[in-house]
Each structure stands twice: as structure tokens, then as C-alpha cells.
Amino acid sequence: MKFSTRAIHVGAARDPQTGAVVPPIAVASTYVQPGAGQWGTFDYARSGNPTRHQVETTLASLEAGCGGLAFASGMAAIHCVTMLLQSGDHILAGADIYGGTYRLFHKIINRAGINVSLADSTDIDSFAAHITPRTRLIWIETPGNPRMSITDIAACAELAHRHGALLGVDNTFATPALTRPLELGADIVMHSATKYLGGHSDLLGGALVVRERDLQQQLYFIQNATGAVLAPFDAFLLSRGLKTLDLRVRAQSATALQLAQWLTTDPRVTRVLYPGLPQHPGHALASRQMDRAFGAMLSVELQGDFSVAKRVVEATRLFQLAVSLGAVESLIEQPAAMSHASYDAADRARHGIADTLIRLSVGLEDVTDLQQDIAQALQAATS
Numbered sequence: 001m002k003f004s005t006r007a008i009h010v011g012a013a014r015d016p017q018t019g020a021v022v023p024p025i026a027v028a029s030t031y032v033q034p035g036a037g038q039w040g041t042f043d044y045a046r047s048g049n050p051t052r053h054q055v056e057t058t059l060a061s062l063e064a065g066c067g068g069l070a071f072a073s074g075m076a077a078i079h080c081v082t083m084l085l086q087s088g089d090h091i092l093a094g095a096d097i098y099g100g101t102y103r104l105f106h107k108i109i110n111r112a113g114i115n116v117s118l119a120d121s122t123d124i125d126s127f128a129a130h131i132t133p134r135t136r137l138i139w140i141e142t143p144g145n146p147r148m149s150i151t152d153i154a155a156c157a158e159l160a161h162r163h164g165a166l167l168g169v170d171n172t173f174a175t176p177a178l179t180r181p182l183e184l185g186a187d188i189v190m191h192s193a194t195k196y197l198g199g200h201s202d203l204l205g206g207a208l209v210v211r212e213r214d215l216q217q218q219l220y221f222i223q224n225a226t227g228a229v230l231a232p233f234d235a236f237l238l239s240r241g242l243k244t245l246d247l248r249v250r251a252q253s254a255t256a257l258q259l260a261q262w263l264t265t266d267p268r269v270t271r272v273l274y275p276g277l278p279q280h281p282g283h284a285l286a287s288r289q290m291d292r293a294f295g296a297m298l299s300v301e302l303q304g305d306f307s308v309a310k311r312v313v314e315a316t317r318l319f320q321l322a323v324s325l326g327a328v329e330s331l332i333e334q335p336a337a338m339s340h341a342s343y344d345a346a347d348r349a350r351h352g353i354a355d356t357l358i359r360l361s362v363g364l365e366d367v368t369d370l371q372q373d374i375a376q377a378l379q380a381a382t383s
């Protein structure tokens with residue numbers, strides 16, 4: 001079956017008792033067992049839940065993996081991956097990553113003696129120079145957050161495996177509708193399911209999908225032992241959101257491309273960061289690695305200083321000033337003050353997260369209305 005068909009039907013079989021086309025939400029916290037020490041399919045909700053299992057099955061199919069795990073948040077999913085490592089191990093991460101991931105890597109797991117390096121993952125030779133004998137995990141985002149950099153997933157997979165490491169890819173921005181990292185050699189795919197997979201700003205969740213069964217079992221053991229699982233109602237909302245993922249992402253991507261092209265003509269904009277533009281340094285790679293569209297996230301660097309960017313994001317009306325992304329409504333934010341405020345200031349400067357950068361998450365509104373909203377905000381902030 002094709003992608004959009006699987007998004008609707010895999011993991012969502014009709015209820016055998018009632019014939020309901022939408023499986024009922026299972027809210028039980030525990031399950032009767034056939035005998036002492038005899039385990040049924042489900043025993044305790046932390047270990048497994050029918051509604052969560054359904055959405056994990058759907059996600060595994062969409063990402064071409066052997067199995068999926070649904071978590072209480074995207075950060076819980078990433079944390080689970082880091083718990084595969086031991087004290088003294090090393091993570092090599094791309095420099096263009098979410099601020100929450102930076103915070104987890106530099107201010108939480110470092111307490112366990114795990115070392116982290118950030119480097120430019122778009123230059124594979126330079127990136128490889130940061131590998132150490134203790135590197136056990138390479139972690140990338142593509143498109144990157146917030147600079148929309150494009151990293152060669154297949155090249156990073158080859159690099160990781162040559163050095164005995166795993167490759168994990170945060171696929172939140174691209175979604176499996178546009179990029180499927182496991183097909184390109186990655187070992188682990190992570191999603192903040194709060195974003196595009198849910199798509200309506202009404203759930204909090206995360207997900208991992210893996211290529212090999214043994215790794216899936218290792219991650220399941222950690223998830224079950226630590227307990228950061230997705231709740232049944234959030235799993236139901238996520239399952240519902242996945243049914244329209246393909247349609248939403250492609251429509252949002254088309255609007256984002258139009259906005260990016262339009263913004264390149266504005267003299268108050270110094271740079272538009274969107275991989276769908278031919279002048280983007282990762283455009284050729286994105287054209288090969290992404291499927292028929294370039295995503296609905298774009299960032300813009302403005303003339304002026306921090307205060308100008310702050311005034312712009314505070315002046316929009318349709319673009320709502322909020323962290324998060326990927327939903328039907330358009331959002332705007334200033335990474336230096338919001339999504340990437342967790343970065344040390346020196347690291348923001350070192351890795352190109354400028355004070356004048358604003359990030360747009362393009363929703364499903366009419367493109368003309370969104371253009372008018374940005375135009376009036378730019379006018380209000382710079383006049």
C-alpha cells in the first residue's frame with residue numbers, strides 16, 4: 001500500500017466486537033492475566049497499551065522500520081536513546097539542532113559522564129574529524145533547527161557504522177511523508193509527535209522507530225523501566241493526526257515555498273533559509289533526499305538587531321507567537337529568545353543562530369493572507 005493509505009489503515013483495524021471503524025480508546029491501567037507468571041499480550045499500561053500499540057504500528061509502517069515506541073514527549077524519546085550509552089561514551093551531534101536537545105545533551109546527560117560534541121554535519125569530512133574512539137551515537141536533524149541546514153543521511157550512516165556507532169535522526173521537520181531516514185541507513189528515527197504527526201497543537205508526544213529488532217528490544221526495555229510512555233488519549237489523537245499527515249505536509253510545504261520565494265524580494269530580509277530555494281546550499285541534496293517537497297519550516301534573517309526581530313514576531317496577527325511547530329495554524333518565534341534560548345550564548349553565535357533570526361512554521365491558511373500578515377509586521381517593526 002502507498003504511504004497515505006498506510007497512514008489510514010495500518011494499525012487501525014476495525015473493532016472486532018462492534019465493527020467500529022475507529023478503534024476504541026483503551027484506558028485500563030492493568031490487565032487480568034491467565035495465571036501467576038503467565039503473561040497475556042498486555043499486563044500493565046506502562047509496559048503496553050492497545051491504543052499506544054496501534055499508533056506505534058502505524059509509525060513503524062510509515063518510517064519503514066521494524067517497530068515503533070511512543071513516548072510522553074519528544075525529549076523523553078531522545079533521552080531513551082541516550083540511555084543506551086555508558087559513562088565515558090561520546091555523542092557527535094550536528095550543530096543545527098533543537099534547543100531542548102542541546103540542553104539535554106549538555107546539561108543533563110553530561111552528569112552521567114557522557115561527552116557531547118557539536119559540529120557542522122553538512123560538511124561530512126569536517127564532521128568526521130570529530131569522531132573519537134568512544135563515539136557511540138551520531139545525532140543529526142535534517143532540515144536542521146533553526147537554520148534549515150541539510151545533512152546527508154546516507155553519508156552519516158556510513159560514517160557511524162564505519163566507527164561502530166549508531167545514527168539517530170530527528171525527523172520532526174521533514175516527517176516520513178518527505179524523508180524516511182531508515183531507508184537511507186539510519187538506525188533510529190525520532191519524532192516530536194507533538195508537531196506534524198499530531199498536527200493540531202492538542203497533544204504532547206514523542207516517538208522512536210528503529211531498523212533492527214534487537215535495538216528495538218533494547219529501547220523498549222529502557223522505556224518500560226523508566227516509564228515515559230504516551231498516554232492513551234494522546235495516542236488516539238496521534239493516530240487521528242497521522243491519517244491526514246501526507247495531505248497536510250504537502251499543502252503546507254507548497255505554501256512555505258511561495259512565502260520563501262516572496263521573502264527573498266524584501267529588502268528588509270538579508271537571508272531566507274529554506275531548502276526549496278535553489279540558492280540554499282543544501283538544495284541539491286534536499287532534492288534527492290526529500291520526496292517531492294521541502295517542508296513547511298523556514299527561517300529568515302532580518303536587517304537590524306535583536307529588537308527588530310523581536311518587534312516583527314510580536315506584530316504578526318495570523319502567525320501566532322509561540323514555540324512548537326507543525327500544526328494547522330501558522331506560528332512564529334525568535335529562536336535566540338525562545339526555542340534556542342537553552343543554548344549558551346557563545347554556542348548560539350558559534351553555530352549561526354543570529355539574534356535577527358526568526359523561524360516560521362507555515363500552516364494551512366491561505367498564502368495571500370499569510371503574506372499580508374508578514375508584510376504588515378515587517379512594516380510595523382521597521383517603520
